[in-house]
Amino acid sequence: MPKTMEPTMTSPAPKQRICIAGAGAIGCTIAARLAMSGQEVSVLARGATLATLRSQGIVLTDLEGTHTVPVNAGSAADFGVQDIIFLCCKSQDIAALLQQIKPLVDENTVVVPAINGVPWWYFHGEGGRFAGSTVEAVDPAGSVSALLPLRQIMGTVVFITAEASAPGQVTAKNPHLMMFGEPDNSSSERLQRLCAVVAAAGIEARPLERIRDKLWTKIIANASTNPLSVVAGATLEELYTRPALRDTVVAIMQEVLLVAASYGARVEIDPLTFLELGAAMGPVRTSMLQDYERGRALELGSIGDAVLELAARFDIPMTVTRKVIGLARFHGEKHSSSTATQAAAASA
Numbered sequence: 001m002p003k004t005m006e007p008t009m010t011s012p013a014p015k016q017r018i019c020i021a022g023a024g025a026i027g028c029t030i031a032a033r034l035a036m037s038g039q040e041v042s043v044l045a046r047g048a049t050l051a052t053l054r055s056q057g058i059v060l061t062d063l064e065g066t067h068t069v070p071v072n073a074g075s076a077a078d079f080g081v082q083d084i085i086f087l088c089c090k091s092q093d094i095a096a097l098l099q100q101i102k103p104l105v106d107e108n109t110v111v112v113p114a115i116n117g118v119p120w121w122y123f124h125g126e127g128g129r130f131a132g133s134t135v136e137a138v139d140p141a142g143s144v145s146a147l148l149p150l151r152q153i154m155g156t157v158v159f160i161t162a163e164a165s166a167p168g169q170v171t172a173k174n175p176h177l178m179m180f181g182e183p184d185n186s187s188s189e190r191l192q193r194l195c196a197v198v199a200a201a202g203i204e205a206r207p208l209e210r211i212r213d214k215l216w217t218k219i220i221a222n223a224s225t226n227p228l229s230v231v232a233g234a235t236l237e238e239l240y241t242r243p244a245l246r247d248t249v250v251a252i253m254q255e256v257l258l259v260a261a262s263y264g265a266r267v268e269i270d271p272l273t274f275l276e277l278g279a280a281m282g283p284v285r286t287s288m289l290q291d292y293e294r295g296r297a298l299e300l301g302s303i304g305d306a307v308l309e310l311a312a313r314f315d316i317p318m319t320v321t322r323k324v325i326g327l328a329r330f331h332g333e334k335h336s337s338s339t340a341t342q343a344a345a346a347s348a
């Protein structure tokens with residue numbers, strides 16, 4: 001069975017009301033591209049980022065050059081009901097952001113969580129042995145699932161590398177690619193519409209029949225590199241090419257591949273191909289390394305703990321993965337508390 005459906009929409013992308021909730025590296029990249037393509041884009045932001053977006057717009061540098069893009073930025077109260085909402089935050093911020101976007105959602109709104117790791121809706125919509133069960137690491141006691149009906153969600157896997165150098169200023173050094181799929185694996189008009197809208201914005205958009213296969217492909221990439229990038233202070237190129245790091249990357253890949261296979265995922269990429277593709281992305285700093293360097297919380301819930309939780313259901317040991325996640329957590333907590341102490345001292 002082909003895993004990528006053929007996009008069926010040939011007419012120009014329909015005009016949509018689109019909200020980007022979360023204006024960091026990925027949010028600003030998607031918002032700028034969509035706004036440049038003529039869509040009605042609203043960006044939900046806060047603090048210094050909101051002020052900058054209002055005064056200067058988004059400055060996106062990607063493979064096509066540098067674009068300065070004015071956007072309508074504000075809080076949820078400033079926007080009406082949306083056709084599409086991209087959630088562009090770290091997994092630990094999903095619940096807060098879902099609460100904020102409630103006024104923007106009606107029964108036709110499609111919510112697209114552009115978030116790495118195991119999604120909170122993983123066991124919803126597809127059936128199977130664990131149907132309806134909760135991934136506690138990302139959906140404690142079902143508290144996130146309760147915030148949004150499953151039928152509003154469109155799965156996505158984001159293959160973009162982006163970094164914000166300042167609020168609203170983002171550089172993305174690789175081609176933009178996003179894959180989309182219904183949680184119940186169905187084909188739908190809204191899936192085709194979403195792909196048409198995103199493709200018209202210069203982001204390659206692939207509709208998928210089995211979104212979980214590609215989720216696992218990305219989970220393998222993130223679990224094997226993001227936490228280790230923090231421990232080693234290493235770029236993707238270094239992680240995938242330096243023997244001392246590559247061995248650990250491969251060991252984690254092998255462990256997570258076993259978890260993916262246990263859940264029936266068909267992952268087409270073997271570890272050696274992962275290494276080649278990853279190295280070709282260049283000296284990219286993972287989003288987790290970016291957070292570490294800023295003293296921010298690390299996204300270990302969806303990228304680390306959720307994977308260990310799913311492995312435990314099949315008694316898969318995860319020896320290397322667990323150790324690296326533990327080390328990353330230790331480094332992250334230590335660094336963020338010393339960053340907070342320095343900030344407090346500086347403002348005293």
Ligand SMILES: NC(=O)C1=CN([C@@H]2O[C@H](COP(=O)(O)OP(=O)(O)OC[C@H]3O[C@@H](n4cnc5c(N)ncnc54)[C@H](OP(=O)(O)O)[C@@H]3O)[C@@H](O)[C@H]2O)C=CC1
Pocket residue numbers: 021022023024025026027044045046047049088089090091093096097100114115116158159160161162163164286287299
């Ligand atoms: N960067 C990358 O290259 C890639 C990232 N990803 C994934 O995409 C997701 C987003 O990552 P990325 O863009 O890098 O993350 P960032 O940290 O750069 O951006 C997240 C944004 O969400 C905002 N935010 C969080 N909570 C709220 C809230 N309650 N209200 C308003 N704004 C909020 C943050 O605001 P504030 O700054 O004020 O906290 C921040 O601007 C993550 O899951 C990441 O793993 C996937 C592929 C590549």
Ligand SMILES: CC(C)(CO)C(=O)C(=O)O
Pocket residue numbers: 116160161162221222225226236284285286287288
């Ligand atoms: C590094 C990358 C692009 C892929 O592993 C990523 O998803 C991240 O930075 O979180």
